[in-house]
Amino acid sequence: MLRQSITWRITFLFAALSSTVLITVGTIAGLSVERHFAEEDIAEIHGKLELIRYALQKIESVSALKSVPSQLNDALVGHHALSVAVYTATGEQIYSWGEANFPNTIIDQRSLSGESEEAKLYKWRDGSQTYRGLAVSMPSHDKQSPTLIVAIALDIAHHQKFITRFNQTLWLALIIGILLMSLLGWLAVRRGLSPIRDFDHLTQIITANRLSERLKVESVPKELMHMAESFNKMLSRLEKSFQRLSDFSSDLAHELRTPVSNLMTQTQVMLAKPRSLEDYQEILISNLEEYDRLARMVSDMLFLAKAENDLIIPHREPINLAKEVAQLIEFYEPLTEEKRIQMVSHGTAIISGDKLMIRRAINNLISNAIQHTPIDQLITVDIQLKDEKKICLIIENPCTDIGKEHLDRLFDRFYHIDPSCQGNNAGAGLGLAITKSIIEAHGGGISVSTENGRIRFEFWMVQA
Amino acid sequence: MRILIVEDEPKTGKYLKQGLSEAGFVTDLVRDGLDGKHLALTEAYDLIILDVMLPNVNGWEIIQTIRRAGKNTPVLFLTARDGIDDRVKGLELGADDYLIKPFAFSELLARVRTLLRRGKVRDPDxxxxxxxxxxxxxxxxxxxxxxxxxxxxxxxxxxxxxxxxxxxxxxxxxxxxxxxxxxxxxxxxxxxxxxxxxxxxxxxxxxxxxxxxxxxxxxxxxxxx
Missing domain, CATH: 1.10.10.10 (Winged helix-like DNA-binding domain superfamily/Winged helix DNA-binding domain)
Structure with missing residues (x-):
């Protein structure tokens, strides 16, 4: 849950970010305080070294210093935090002031390197005390020991105490700061993301019964506008499909009810009293016709249902469209001759598709055209190469005027322009729907238009 | 001409038997896959009509058994399914023809006659x-x-x-x-x-x-x- 919540993610990121910044700033502050104290200590130590140097120059010999340490003591009096020790070059301590014990490393190292003002500063602990100090060699007037080693140390306990307290306060402040920033971040994110919650709330309202609800695009933030629009478009599509589905269910029930009720009524009437053999034969034949229609409707419906669920996978092979059309024209010749309809075809092209399905698709268009073309008229079939790889097949025939509102729905299942002409031999109104689903299963498209009393079906497919 | 019908749906079976008998064929009807398999293997038939969905042993298993036993009796499948896969599977397993329910009886009769005529002497000129x-x-x-x-x-x-x-x-x-x-x-x-x-x-x-x-x-x- 935590991982999926945008609020938590942003809050976490924000907290991590502010923690990093605060900790960096805190660390820098801590370090600079420490450095400030170190610099202060160095300045003091060097000041004292000057004093000592000055005092030592006045002393004649090592023994003099030993016997009269006050010569140096005077220079150091009043500096309680200070410790000083003087050694001969051989390491003999000849003077000591203060409480610090100097570790050997300081004195040894000093004796190895030459004199320098930039002597290395050491920091060490001695019991509860912390010292910072260094050792330098200085020239003396004594012949036996031309250089003396002077070690000096400063008790920095009070500085350390201050730094520790400062650090404690600093880190406490940092932790409080981080917590506060996180909390504020969380509040800000929550507030900033409130449009998304509104969005969510709106989407929750939408159910199958309320598909007409739409998000108000103008009331959502800019960033979500695109999403809201897409969402609305999706809703429109859903609503349309849903509408079609419910139309379809009721149409299906209606389409089935008529033949079933015919069958029931006429069979019951026939059985009501004894009849002649011919009458029984008649009813059986009549029933057979109804069954036939039902069976065809069921298999057509199955085909469409499969097409709808993308279960129709065309078995592709090269198909010569002109040949297919010619074959269909020949098939319908008895009918067209009887109706004195002329059917001509132009052009040729090869497509890749399922032969049986493509033939069925074209057949539905042609038989549809034949049924609706008046006597003595012309049906034209045109096969054209459009664009680079697009092949169009256009079937055009004269027909009575069809309203625009019907055109869009011609490919719908069970759609009849004139609801009263259902049944009879007009078919169930599934032919064009099947044609459409076949063409679409092949990755093509189909459209219909009318012009000057002619209706024109046009489908396109990718060239083989 | 003797035809074996293996069909579990009682009404369909009954009318298939009646229709084919009246068309002049001798027919045996069984409703169970196991019985169907047994009869197909032991008796001599000129044609077998097989439903795909059967109790105990389905139509595909039956045809596999028959073909494995080296029998070339023509087999006509009947099924309510019309998936291309089913059709291909049936034909691959050695079925000779395939009819999808619902079908017209006249269609079945015509197909049965076509299968029975297969390999017979050429028609006169x-x-x-x-x-x-x-x-x-x-x-x-x-x-x-x-x-x-x-x-x-x-x-x-x-x-x-x-x-x-x-x-x-x-x-x-x-x-x-x-x-x-x-x-x-x-x-x-x-x-x-x-x-x-x-x-x-x-x-x-x-x-x-x-x-x-x-x-x-x-x-x-x-x-x-």
Whole structure:
């Protein structure tokens, strides 16, 4: 849950970010305080070294210093935090002031390197005390020991105490700061993301019964506008499909009810009293016709249902469209001759598709055209190469005027322009729907238009 | 001709048996896959009609067993499924034909006869019914001694009816055999085609040879059939 919540993610990121910044700033502050104290200590130590140097120059010999340490003591009096020790070059301590014990490393190292003002500063602990100090060699007037080693140390306990307290306060402040920033971040994110919650709330309202609800695009933030629009478009599509589905269910029930009720009524009437053999034969034949229609409707419906669920996978092979059309024209010749309809075809092209399905698709268009073309008229079939790889097949025939509102729905299942002409031999109104689903299963498209009393079906497919 | 019917749906089985018996076949009907398998292996049949969905042993298993036993008895599958896969599977397993429920009985009968005729002696080149003589070699038709001109498709239609005289041929079978149209047309194009054929070779002659069987199809028969 935590991982999926945008609020938590942003809050976490924000907290991590502010923690990093605060900790960096805190660390820098801590370090600079420490450095400030170190610099202060160095300045003091060097000041004292000057004093000592000055005092030592006045002393004649090592023994003099030993016997009269006050010569140096005077220079150091009043500096309680200070410790000083003087050694001969051989390491003999000849003077000591203060409480610090100097570790050997300081004195040894000093004796190895030459004199320098930039002597290395050491920091060490001695019991509860912390010292910072260094050792330098200085020239003396004594012949036996031309250089003396002077070690000096400063008790920095009070500085350390201050730094520790400062650090404690600093880190406490940092932790409080981080917590506060996180909390504020969380509040800000929550507030900033409130449009998304509104969005969510709106989407929750939408159910199958309320598909007409739409998000108000103008009331959502800019960033979500695109999403809201897409969402609305999706809703429109859903609503349309849903509408079609419910139309379809009721149409299906209606389409089935008529033949079933015919069958029931006429069979019951026939059985009501004894009849002649011919009458029984008649009813059986009549029933057979109804069954036939039902069976065809069921298999057509199955085909469409499969097409709808993308279960129709065309078995592709090269198909010569002109040949297919010619074959269909020949098939319908008895009918067209009887109706004195002329059917001509132009052009040729090869497509890749399922032969049986493509033939069925074209057949539905042609038989549809034949049924609706008046006597003595012309049906034209045109096969054209459009664009680079697009092949169009256009079937055009004269027909009575069809309203625009019907055109869009011609490919719908069970759609009849004139609801009263259902049944009879007009078919169930599934032919064009099947044609459409076949063409679409092949990755093509189909459209219909009318012009000057002619209706024109046009489908396109990718060239083989 | 002996036919084994393996079909678990009681009504379908009963009518298949009745229909085929009345068409002159000897039929055995079993409702269980196990019985069907047993009979198919032990008895000699000229044709087996198999439902795919059966209790205990399904149709596919039965045909596999039959073929593995080295029997080449023609098998016609009946199924309510019409997935391409099913069809391919059935044919791959060695089925000879395939019918999807619901189907017209006349269609089944026509297919059964086609399967039974397979591999039989060639039809003669000249076929005669009553006073109609069709010379298949020279593609000539005479009736009562008079020469009648037919178009190519009319000739093919008459040939089909003649070769299968006495059989009721459903419209869908005619469309698929003559025009290679393997689907139902919403139009009455077959009726018109048959009417035109009749106008040439039947209308002005006696007896009428082509008869319409309402709701079923067309049949060509002479007086002695």
């Amino acid at each position: 000249i076929v005669q019914v009553a006073d109609l003589v069709l010379d298949l070699q020279r593609r000539k038709l005479t009736r009562g001694g008079k020469r009648i001109e037919l178009t190519g498709k009319e000739f093919a239609l008459l040939e089909l009816l003649l070769r299968r005289r006495g059989e009721v041929l459903p419209r869908s079978l005619i469309a698929s055999q003559i025009w290679d149209m393997n689907f139902d047309s919403d139009t009455n194009v077959i009726e018109v085609a048959v009417r035109r054929l009749r106008a040439k070779m039947d209308d002005h002659f006696e007896p009428k040879l082509i008869r319409t069987v309402r709701g079923m199809g067309y049949v060509l028969m002479g007086l002695d059939d």
